[in-house]
Amino acid sequence: MDKTWNNKAWFMVLPVLLLVAFSAVIPLMTVVNYSVQDTFGNNQFFWAGTDWFTQVLDSARFWDSLVRNLAFSAVILAIQIPLGIFIALNMPRHGLGVPVCLIFMALPLLIPWNVVGTIWQLLCRADIGLVGWGLTQLGFPFAYAADPVDAWVTIVVMDVWHWTSLVVLLCYAGLVSIPEAYYQAAKIDGASRLAVFRYIQLPKMKRVLLIAILLRFMDSFMIYTEPFVVTGGGPGSSTTFLSIDLVKMAVGQFDLGPAAAMSIVYFLIVLLLSWIFYTVMTQGDQA
Amino acid sequence: MARITLDHIRHAYGIRPSAPNDYALREVNHEWSDGGAYALLGPSGCGKTTLLNIISGLLQPSEGRILFDGEDVTDLPPEARNIAQVFQFPVIYDTMTVYDNLAFPLRNRGVAEAAVKRRVEEILEMTGLADRANRKARGLTADQKQKISLGRGLVRNDVNAILFDEPLTVIDPHMKWQLRSQLKKLHRQFGFTMVYVTHDQTEALTFADKVVVMYDGQIVQIGTPAELFETPRHTFVGYFIGSPGMNVLPMQIDGATAVIGGERVDLGFAPPAKATAKMEFGIRPEFVRIGREGHPVRIDKVEDIGRHKIVRATFAGQSVAAVMPEEDEVPADARIAFDPKAINIYADSWRVERGA
Numbered sequence: 001m002d003k004t005w006n007n008k009a010w011f012m013v014l015p016v017l018l019l020v021a022f023s024a025v026i027p028l029m030t031v032v033n034y035s036v037q038d039t040f041g042n043n044q045f046f047w048a049g050t051d052w053f054t055q056v057l058d059s060a061r062f063w064d065s066l067v068r069n070l071a072f073s074a075v076i077l078a079i080q081i082p083l084g085i086f087i088a089l090n091m092p093r094h095g096l097g098v099p100v101c102l103i104f105m106a107l108p109l110l111i112p113w114n115v116v117g118t119i120w121q122l123l124c125r126a127d128i129g130l131v132g133w134g135l136t137q138l139g140f141p142f143a144y145a146a147d148p149v150d151a152w153v154t155i156v157v158m159d160v161w162h163w164t165s166l167v168v169l170l171c172y173a174g175l176v177s178i179p180e181a182y183y184q185a186a187k188i189d190g191a192s193r194l195a196v197f198r199y200i201q202l203p204k205m206k207r208v209l210l211i212a213i214l215l216r217f218m219d220s221f222m223i224y225t226e227p228f229v230v231t232g233g234g235p236g237s238s239t240t241f242l243s244i245d246l247v248k249m250a251v252g253q254f255d256l257g258p259a260a261a262m263s264i265v266y267f268l269i270v271l272l273l274s275w276i277f278y279t280v281m282t283q284g285d286q287a
Numbered sequence: 288m289a290r291i292t293l294d295h296i297r298h299a300y301g302i303r304p305s306a307p308n309d310y311a312l313r314e315v316n317h318e319w320s321d322g323g324a325y326a327l328l329g330p331s332g333c334g335k336t337t338l339l340n341i342i343s344g345l346l347q348p349s350e351g352r353i354l355f356d357g358e359d360v361t362d363l364p365p366e367a368r369n370i371a372q373v374f375q376f377p378v379i380y381d382t383m384t385v386y387d388n389l390a391f392p393l394r395n396r397g398v399a400e401a402a403v404k405r406r407v408e409e410i411l412e413m414t415g416l417a418d419r420a421n422r423k424a425r426g427l428t429a430d431q432k433q434k435i436s437l438g439r440g441l442v443r444n445d446v447n448a449i450l451f452d453e454p455l456t457v458i459d460p461h462m463k464w465q466l467r468s469q470l471k472k473l474h475r476q477f478g479f480t481m482v483y484v485t486h487d488q489t490e491a492l493t494f495a496d497k498v499v500v501m502y503d504g505q506i507v508q509i510g511t512p513a514e515l516f517e518t519p520r521h522t523f524v525g526y527f528i529g530s531p532g533m534n535v536l537p538m539q540i541d542g543a544t545a546v547i548g549g550e551r552v553d554l555g556f557a558p559p560a561k562a563t564a565k566m567e568f569g570i571r572p573e574f575v576r577i578g579r580e581g582h583p584v585r586i587d588k589v590e591d592i593g594r595h596k597i598v599r600a601t602f603a604g605q606s607v608a609a610v611m612p613e614e615d616e617v618p619a620d621a622r623i624a625f626d627p628k629a630i631n632i633y634a635d636s637w638r639v640e641r642g643a
Contacts (some may be wrong), residue, residue, distance in 0.1 A: 184345050185378040189439060190366040190395040199380045199391075 011041075034260035052062065054260035062262065064237070065245045066254045066269070069221055072156075072211055076220040079160055081213060084167025089201070091172055105165040117229025121160040124230075131247045133162045144231060148238035155239060156219075163216060174205035216275055221270055242266050289447035289480060291319040291342065296351035298337055312337045312348075313505040321356075322478040324471075324497035326487060330527070334504040335484045336452060336570040342482060343450050344368045355447045371440020372450040376457060377432030379424045381578025386411070386420040389438050396443075402599075410438045413473065417554065429461045441473075448480040455490065464489055467494055485595030488528050500524050516571070517629070522636045525569050531608045533599060534575065535633070538568040545632075552581050555627045556641055564634035574629035575609035577617055 035052055037045040056062050091101050108116070111116065126132040126143050135142040144154040162185035178200065186196050227233065231250070233240035240248075250259035298312040310568065312334040319325055340346040342353060344365035355564065362370050364547045380388050389407045398406075411417040419427065424435060433454055439448050455463045457627045474481055485491050491498050492512040498569040500508045500523070507521040508514075519525040525533030539546040543557040545568050552568070564626050577584070587606070588599040591613075598609040602623050611617070632639040 179376060179378075181374040181376060181378050183437075184365070185372065185374060185436070187345070188343065188365045188370065188372050189392040192390070192395065197397065198381060203380075203382045276532075 019155035026219065030265050031260045033077055034256050035264055038257050040136050048257060049284050052257040053265070056262045056265060061237075062242075062247065064146055065240055065242045068239070069241045072223065073217055073220040075218060076155055076163075077213060079156070080164045080167050080216055081209070083160070084164050084212065085171050085205070085209075087164070087168045088171035088175055089197070091168070093176065102169070105172075107263075108165050111162070114229050114257055116158065116162050117226040120154060120161075120226070121230045124154050146235055151235060151239050154230060155227050158230065159220065159223070162226070165220065167212045170208040171205055174208040175201060178204045206281075210278070213281070214277055217277060218270060218274060221273070290321040290357070291448060291480065291482075292352075292354040292357070293317050293319075293338075293342075293355060294352040295495065296338075296341060296348045296353065298341060298346065298348045298350075300333075310349075310384055310504055312341070315351075315502075317499075317506065319480065319482070322480055324474055324483070324495045326480045326483045326498045327483060327501060328488060328491040328498050328527070330486060333501045334586055335501050339372075339450050339452055339482060339484050341369050342448070344370050345372075369443065369445050369447045370450060371437075371443070371446050371448075372452065373433065373436045374439060375452045375453045377382040377429060377436050379427075379432050379435050381423075381425045383424055384421050385416055385424050385427070385435060388424050388435050388532045389442050392443055394438055399410075406442055406444065406469040410442045413441065414572075427493070430459070430466060433458060433466070436583075437470075441477075441479075446479060448482060451481065451483040453639060454483075454484055455485075463490075470494070473503050488530075491494045495522060500527065502527075507571035509598035511526045511624055518631060518638065519569070521567060522567060522633050525571075525631070529573075531572050531610075533569050533571050533606045533631075534601075534605075536568045536605045536607070538566055540566055545630075548605065551604045552582070552625060552630075554630060554632070558632045558634075558639045565636075567633040567636070569633055569638075570625050572610045574626040575607060576624040576626070577611055577621050578619070578623060578624065581622040584621055584623035586621050589617060590615065 036048055036050070038048045038051075039045050087105075092098055111119075114137065121129075123129045124132040124144050126136050126141075132142050132144070142150055144150040182200050182204075183196065186200060191199070222243055223241055224247070227239045227241060228244055228247075231239045233244045242262075243266075245258055246262055249255050249262065293315050296312065297310050299310045301309055303516075315338060327338060327586055329335050337346065341348045344360070344363060344367075348361070352359055355368065361545055365372075368392070375483075380391060383391065384405055384426065389410050390403045393403045393406060408417075411420050414437065416431065416434060416438070416626055419431070424432065427435070436454070440446060455466060456467060467490065468538075470481075471613060483491070483494055485494075496511065498512060500521075502521065502523040508519065508524050510520075515524055519528065519533060522533070522535045525535055536547050540558055541551070543554050545552045545554055545569050548569055550564045577586070577600065582602065584607075585601045586598060589598070590597040595613050596611045596615070596617075598611055598617060600607050600609065600621075600623065607623070609623070
């Protein structure tokens with residue numbers, strides 16, 4: 001078939017281009033602008049070249065935050081994905097239990113980030129918080145503001161509480177779309193519970209799991225609000241993730257050049273890791 | 288392979304059935320012989336899939352027993368009954384190769400790998416999938432996937448019966464004929480008992496030795512295709528089988544004469560007239576003659592479908608269909624006659640036997 005070329009079609013995509021330009025490209029370019037120049041206010045700019053990038057990449061502070069971020073995302077994925085699958089497998093398929101479970105699962109997702117932070121901060125305080133006080137009374141002194149391990153446990157548990165539901169809901173949607181005949185055929189074929197999971201449920205959940213892993217990775221890698229509310233990055237810098245560090249640098253110290261350079265590096269890392277996840281997880285599809 | 292006995296089976300999906308209408312499956316009490324090919328034919332919702340799932344063990348009947356070769360299997364789960372089932376939509380294990388798909392039921396039962404290999408290779412040969420053995424099952428066409436479903440059933444050599452639940456629904460029409468004849472060939476070769484659910488009469492009639500016609504939760508007739516055509520036991524079998532279906536006309540009995548509207552048709556025998564019963568006169572369009580003899584009739588429409596003509600007419604206020612040979616013409620002053628040997632009499636929808 002002959003393709004018809006009509007340049008008027010470009011006008012059709014113009015609104016989208018404009019929208020994307022204002023929502024993404026122009027702000028990003030501002031950051032690029034800051035990252036290669038130095039400014040002392042008064043709209044005076046001096047060319048800095050790659051200086052800020054070198055400075056950021058040479059600083060131990062950046063690499064420490066990056067390692068903390070990677071460790072956090074790894075822990076979050078290692079807990080939330082299996083836990084989410086497990087809960088989804090055990091959710092009811094029929095009857096009154098379905099809406100009840102779905103509502104309970106959706107509740108944490110509806111709470112604003114900073115409120116989640118506040119809830120857990122209060123809950124874990126050693127003086128008045130139910131969990132913090134309770135653990136201390138039971139002989140496990142718990143102080144997230146002083147002990148880095150306690151701070152990490154608090155933030156990880158909080159994130160698991162807040163976001164595992166998302167994984168559960170995605171997996172559940174994948175599971176209920178499996179036709180009954182698959183389970184019947186597996187029964188007739190004498191498949192064990194494990195084989196049903198391995199050969200029917202897991203392959204059918206693959207698509208939604210990919211989305212769940214990508215979303216949870218990106219979100220956990222960019223986490224800011226909750227640790228900011230709970231620990232403020234401490235004790236010391238034990239929960240200072242890249243985003244917290246970035247805000248300290250840009251807003252606290254007003255180092256706009258290095259902060260802009262760091263934003264761009266941060267953005268490229270998220271993009272690169274997401275691309276790797278996606279490629280690895282979809283490469284089997286072509287075979 | 289096994290003889291299947293359905294001993295007073297009834298099933299209701301509700302919890303506590305009280306009236307006959309609460310049952311999705313009213314009483315079924317039959318014995319199906321070993322090595323037979325049975326088709327369960329009926330419209331949607333008549334209970335045929337329910338009956339199939341009771342045989343396979345996916346459903347427990349509310350009442351009654353099911354026996355394979357005289358052995359009660361009512362309480363056995365599907366995997367212990369040694370049956371195979373092919374579903375409406377092909378069920379394959381996407382991530383496995385064709386070979387692994389076929390080996391799956393054997394490996395689950397702990398069969399030694401050497402025996403698995405021998406058996407799977409036989410089945411690959413039988414289903415014509417040998418050249419695709421090491422391909423991922425996901426990329427295959429619908430008919431190849433359906434062959435894998437079937438193969439997973441055939442691979443166990445102890446299967447009692449193979450059950451098919453409308454297996455050709457998603458297959459292209461030209462492949463349907465091919466698969467059906469392959470299936471018949473396999474059946475003749477290996478002699479397994481087959482039960483085949485369908486709502487397509489052509490499929491049922493070409494596939495099965497015995498067609499089990501179901502209607503409204505009960506079996507209305509079990510018979511060879513010829514029996515279903517010539518002597519439908521129930522008016523439903525009359526309309527459901529045949530194209531167009533049987534003409535069924537309300538009538539009164541007067542000795543050996545049927546009174547339809549104002550017309551009197553000689554029956555050649557005197558059926559026992561029950562005053563309370565609703566009497567009906569049934570005749571297949573193939574045995575209705577349109578010509579210069581018989582009763583007055585009004586011709587409404589002639590449909591020429593190539594091999595023959597279908598005449599739609601009004602006789603004594605009732606619409607009647609007739610099949611005429613392609614070369615015959617409908618005369619200007621047409622009259623209608625019925626082949627007396629092909630007339631069936633129904634009392635309350637059930638056929639009245641001639642001798643009775």
